[in-house]
Amino acid sequence: MLLLSLALVAALAPSVLGCPQHLNNKRSHLQGRQTDPALNPNPNTTQNIWSYEASFNWGKLSPDYRLCQTGTQQSPIALSLGNGLSLNHVPKFNYNGSVAGNFANWGYGPAFTVAHNGDWASHPSFTYDNEILYLKGWHIHAPADHSVGGDRSKAEMHFVHVDAEGHERAVLAFRLDPGNFNNTFFDQLPPMIGFDEMQTQEPLELDLSLALESVLHFNEFWTYQGSLTSPPCHEGIRWFVARQIMFTGVEQMQAILGASTYSARAEQEVWQHRINE
Numbered sequence: 001m002l003l004l005s006l007a008l009v010a011a012l013a014p015s016v017l018g019c020p021q022h023l024n025n026k027r028s029h030l031q032g033r034q035t036d037p038a039l040n041p042n043p044n045t046t047q048n049i050w051s052y053e054a055s056f057n058w059g060k061l062s063p064d065y066r067l068c069q070t071g072t073q074q075s076p077i078a079l080s081l082g083n084g085l086s087l088n089h090v091p092k093f094n095y096n097g098s099v100a101g102n103f104a105n106w107g108y109g110p111a112f113t114v115a116h117n118g119d120w121a122s123h124p125s126f127t128y129d130n131e132i133l134y135l136k137g138w139h140i141h142a143p144a145d146h147s148v149g150g151d152r153s154k155a156e157m158h159f160v161h162v163d164a165e166g167h168e169r170a171v172l173a174f175r176l177d178p179g180n181f182n183n184t185f186f187d188q189l190p191p192m193i194g195f196d197e198m199q200t201q202e203p204l205e206l207d208l209s210l211a212l213e214s215v216l217h218f219n220e221f222w223t224y225q226g227s228l229t230s231p232p233c234h235e236g237i238r239w240f241v242a243r244q245i246m247f248t249g250v251e252q253m254q255a256i257l258g259a260s261t262y263s264a265r266a267e268q269e270v271w272q273h274r275i276n277e
Contacts, residue, residue, distance in 0.1 A: 029140035050231050052108075058231050068233035074268040075226035075239060076145035079275070086223045086276040091172075091240060093217060095124040095209045101137065101171035103189065109155070109260035110189065111139035112206060120164055124208055126172075128238070133161035133170050134207070144175050145229055146241050147267065153177045153245060155256055156264075157211070168228065170238040174215055176256065179247030185210035186252045215242035217234040224273040229265045 049061050059069020068074070074223035101114040114123050114137050123134040137160055153175035161170040188206050212218070220243040227235040248256070 012209070025128070028258070051262050052230075054066065058233065059223065062231070064115045065231040067235060068231055069235055071227055071235050072272040073225045073227055073235045074233060074271075075229050075237065076265060076267050077226070077234055077273060077275075078147050078150075078226065078267050079222045079241060080149045083222060083275050085220050085243060088240070088276065089128045089223050089240075091126045091128045091218050091221075092128050093124075093126045093209075093212060095126075095135075095212060098205040098207050099124055099135075099145065100203070100205050103204040103206075104201040105259055108263035109140040109142055110256065111137065112203075112204065113137040120162060120166060124134060126161065126170075128170075131163075131169075133163060136162050136166075136168070138211075140176070140256060140260060141229070141263045143262075143264050145264050145267075146173060146175065148175070148241075148243075152264075153252060155260065159208075168234070168237060172218065172259055173239060173241040174211060174246040175242065176253070177245050177247055178250045178253040180249075181247075182249035182252055183210075183214060183247060185214060185246075186248055186256075211246065214246040215244040218242050220244065222274045222276060224277075226273060 045097045050058050050065070055060040055068075058065045059067070099114055101112050103110070103112050105111065114135055116123070116136075116201055120134040121132075123131050123136070125134045127133075139160075140155055140157050142155040144150075144153035145158075146156065155176040157176060159172035159174070160168060161172070163169045185207075188204075188210070190202055190204065218240055222239075222241045222243070224239050226232045226237050228237060267268070
């Protein structure tokens with residue numbers, strides 16, 4: 001099983017160095033994430049100074065991270081069926097055929113960046129409230145960022161979308177847990193033996209619609225106004241969290257977890273998030 005080889009990444013890599021530079025000749029959707037202060041090659045800079053284990057203190061580390069401390073719509077948040085499910089902002093998808101890009105480990109887990117030719121409108125897209133947003137890439141956090149009813153899934157996959165100018169505007173969140181059968185979406189991923197987490201990328205074509213099928217195309221979901229879940233914690237991000245769990249095979253989940261490093265931000269208090277509004 002191809003994805004099982006991902007589990008070897010953690011053993012092969014001496015340490016987690018944060019975001020890879022998988023550019024596709026363009027900026028990666030993960031470029032800009034920082035690394036642990038213990039790994040900072042230049043401690044006199046304000047870069048490379050945060051870690052997920054201390055996410056409660058990000059806002060004090062740099063003026064650029066102020067929103068992490070003072071923002072009114074910070075992510076992630078706890079969700080429950082007590083919130084109801086959204087009847088508003090219903091997404092409609094335009095994910096057709098295979099999509100070319102680069103696959104790598106971003107230092108915290110598996111990731112994929114869509115090949116970009118300068119035209120965002122050529123990317124897979126979805127529409128909500130008459131706004132079209134374009135897929136930049138996806139990556140996995142472990143454990144899940146969002147809890148539902150007090151339960152936190154083993155991992156969470158984020159499909160990051162941008163507007164026509166390339167500004168991050170929305171995230172589709174898939175909660176991942178092990179089930180009894182392999183997931184056809186994850187069966188597409190290659191092994192990562194020998195990959196340099198920070199530099200090596202593997203060209204790959206993926207049928208991204210298989211992920212959407214796993215959660216019934218977000219026919220039931222929570223939505224809220226939130227933020228990025230890592231510094232600088234920019235707000236203005238519309239989150240869509242599928243109610244359905246995206247189940248993987250046991251070995252697939254072991255591979256995901258084996259290739260991942262702790263990357264869940266502490267849940268934030270609900271403030272001006274306007275859940276399902």
